Amino acid sequence: MSTQTAVISHSLFSDEDANLWKAGKLFRAYDKLGSHVIELDGEQGTYFAVWGPSAKSVSVIGNFNGWDHGAHPLNARWDSSGIFEGFIPRVKSGTIYKYSIETQSGDLLDKGDPFARLWETPPLTASIVWDTYYEWDDADWMKVRSKHNGIDSPYSVYEVHLGSWKKPKGTESLSYRELAVDLVDYMKEMNFTHVEFLPVMEHPYFPSWGYQITGYFAPSSRFGGPQDFMYLIQELHKAGIGVILDWVPSHFPTDAHGLAQFDGTHLYDHEDPKLGFHPDWKSAIFNYGRNEVRSFLISNALFWLDRYHIDALRVDAVASMLYLDYSRKEGEWIPNKFGGNKNLEAISFLREFNEAVYREYPDTMTIAEESTAFEGVSRPTYVGGLGFGMKWMMGWMHDTLGFFKNDPIHRSHHHNSLTFSLVYAFTENFMLPLSHDEVVHGKGPIIDRMPGDDWQRFANMRTLYGYMYTHPGSQLLFMGNEFGQTTEWSIDKGLNWTLSETAPHKGLKKYVADLNKAYRETPALYAQAYDPQGFEWIDGGDNQNSVLTYLRKGKKGNELAIVINNLTPTVRHHYRVGVPKAGTYKLLINSDAKEYGGTGAQEFKPVKAVESEWNGRPFHLEITVPPLATVVFVYAGK
Known part of the structure; x- marks a missing residue:
């Protein structure tokens, strides 16, 4: 047995907090759950709180007690909240820990903290006691960011995977601090208004691009700590650049240290695989009808806006959330209570998420990656919409790339591929994406889809961007598209930056920079981008x-x-x-x-x-x- 001081009964949860948590309305749960360094009766230590309603017992194990499963058992709250909590003296910031959860069958599960602010660098899987205190120096941006995020403002997005944007030392990625120099300078050179990061939340498998998240409240430690990531955001803001984060409430991986089977039960997902298993990504689907899960997810969204000054959230794979039969054959899904295929619980959750974001942070933006004709994605909830600020225009992307693949001699027969988008261009607040999804899985780089000799290929590419930037809506380019990357995106190799300084790639890059500048300075191109x-x-x-x-x-x-x-x-x-x-x-x-x-x-x-x-x-x-x-x-x- 460890000689450490025993757990002291203490709670940061009020009865009202517990009731809100159970009701799915505790939207700042990160202030209550997880690990928090506090002072109690004159002694510093850490308060731990975790949700595990079906657990027999929960202990904190870590490098401070020799990973002893019996050393520091937490106390179960007296109410029905399912929270285990307690204060452990002398446990400091930087302490590595997990929760040892005893299930009803007697098994012991070692789990990371769902609310941890920092995790060990993968492949290690423990959580780390940490705080998110930071003395921000971006007040000038925060005062006026509504002008940058408004629906009548220019919105030109550069989509970036932090781990592969630049790899100057072969396979090693830049750190958050290094990106705060190189990426910020590049964003200024290229005149984009916003940068969008593929998920930065901690994820065990690097090739998932960040979309298989285990640490929802922690930026990946591969590139530095929380305050390092805050510094990157701050420097972008000081340069007048907005920051968008990809947010993934659609599914989570089943890694043993993560959310799956957290207390020995399907706590965060559905038990029935027809509802709780995602066939495309072999991952678990959140149970949007469970109140505590809604508290967890909406708290997570607000956390990034609150603690990290994020300007917008791009919500991944919304279509997979909206439909019960998404990627499923007949007999592989369960209809809703009306016999239909819409996921009523997910729809309700998305509306509540958007209402919470715009109520708490009205100068931010939410953006849906939604690939179907679901009505009202970017319309207010009070008129029956989902409440997003923008929606990706996937139809435009498919039709446009399909048109440009054609040899110019045949294009007269495909003219409607370009004009058709204007039939529905104002049914949503659309963003036109040429994203990472278009340069992976054998699709090759965009430049390879342009016909003709080298001159024609690059001329086509410039015309594609000219059409894109002058089409109603906002626009997004994935990294490398701006200079004509010639190989499919690889997270291991990163971008070929040598190309960007050689003709004709250098000319294309200069064109995109000037196109961004022209767009930003011309109200005719953005002030009524979503208005017929x-x-x-x-x-x-x-x-x-x-x-x-x-x-x-x-x-x-x-x-x-x-x-x-x-x-x-x-x-x-x-x-x-x-x-x-x-x-x-x-x-x-x-x-x-x-x-x-x-x-x-x-x-x-x-x-x-x-x-x-x-x-x-x-x-x-x-x-x-x-x-x-x-x-x-x-x-x-x-």
Whole structure:
């Protein structure tokens, strides 16, 4: 038996906290559960609290008591909350520990703390006593971030996997502190408004990209500690860059030290595999109908917004949560109480999650990765929606990449692949994603889906991005897409940064940086991105020439952008484009500029509108449209 002081009966839980936990309404549970260094009766130590309602007993084991299962048993609360708790003197920050849980059958399970703020670096699996105190230096950002996160603000996202963005020493990843220099500088150079991190929460299996989480309240210790990750976020904020985290409430892995069979029962998931097992990822599905699980998950979402100043949460795999028959055949799923395939408990949970986020942090954003036609994903809950701020536009991504795969000679027959998205573009607040999912599992890099010789491939890539950035909605590019990574993404090898400094990749990177800048500085491209008033076809039907022209409009009458996409390598001479106003139009961006790797044949001077009807408008511009190019003009006044 250890000579350590015995557990002292103590509680951070009030009766109200316990009742809220049981009711699924304790949304700051991280203040109560887990390990907390406190002072009790003049002595420092750590208070532990864990939920295990079916456990016979729960003890704390660790490097402070020789991992002795009988040394420090916690006390079961007198109520029906299922909480075991207690104070252990002289246990300090940095102590390594687990919970030893005795099940009803007498088995002993060694489990990590679901609320741990720090974990050992995998493959080690213990939790570490830690706090999240930090003296933040991002007050300027926090005061005005509503202007950066608003639905009428520019939103241009760079998606990053922290462990493979840059590997200067072969297989070794940059630390949070190193990223706070290199990544921040790169974000400023490339003019993105936000960075989105694939899940940073602790995960045992690196090749899961972070989507198989065991430590929901801890950033991965592979790259540093909690305060190091806070420093990275702070430096991004000081550079004027918002931070989005991928959040994964859709499933969790069944590793022995994690949430699965936590107290010997299906505590966090459903016992029936038709409800509790995910066939795609071979993982467990949260029981969204269990109140304590809702308290756990919503507390986790708020934790990152609270303690880490995160600006937005992108919720992974929402479609898998919404449908009981997702990836299941007939007979492999259980209908809801009405006999349908919708997961009513998950839908209720998602609505409550969004309400909690926007109530507590109204200047943040929630974004759904949702791949079906489920109605109202980004509509308020009070009108029956799920309450997200944005939704990924997966249909746009599939149709657009499918179109660009075609040889330009055949594109006239596939013109509707690009125009179709505007049929439903304003049914949700859409984000246009070219994400990590498009460069894995044998799909290859985006550049390999562009037809033609090298010049045409890169011209196609620039036109794809020009079309993307001028389409209604916001946009997201996965790392490497901005300079034309030539191999499929590998978390072991990382990106080939040598390419980014050689032609034609360097030109593409310069184009994306300038495209981001132009987008951020042009209200016509973002101020009404989710409003049909912000878009108007000029000519969406010129499939014979494979030219797509449209008007983007800001909130002010003079905020106009004229977009011309030439989707073939044929130069269009004397091409007329109808415009609504008399006056001068000046070039905003030309993807065919020589500095980007284009022909540079056209040097566009300000163009004066001709008073002659075209495309049903009283004026028109007449220009020569470069090959495989996006050209954007903005109204410059009379």
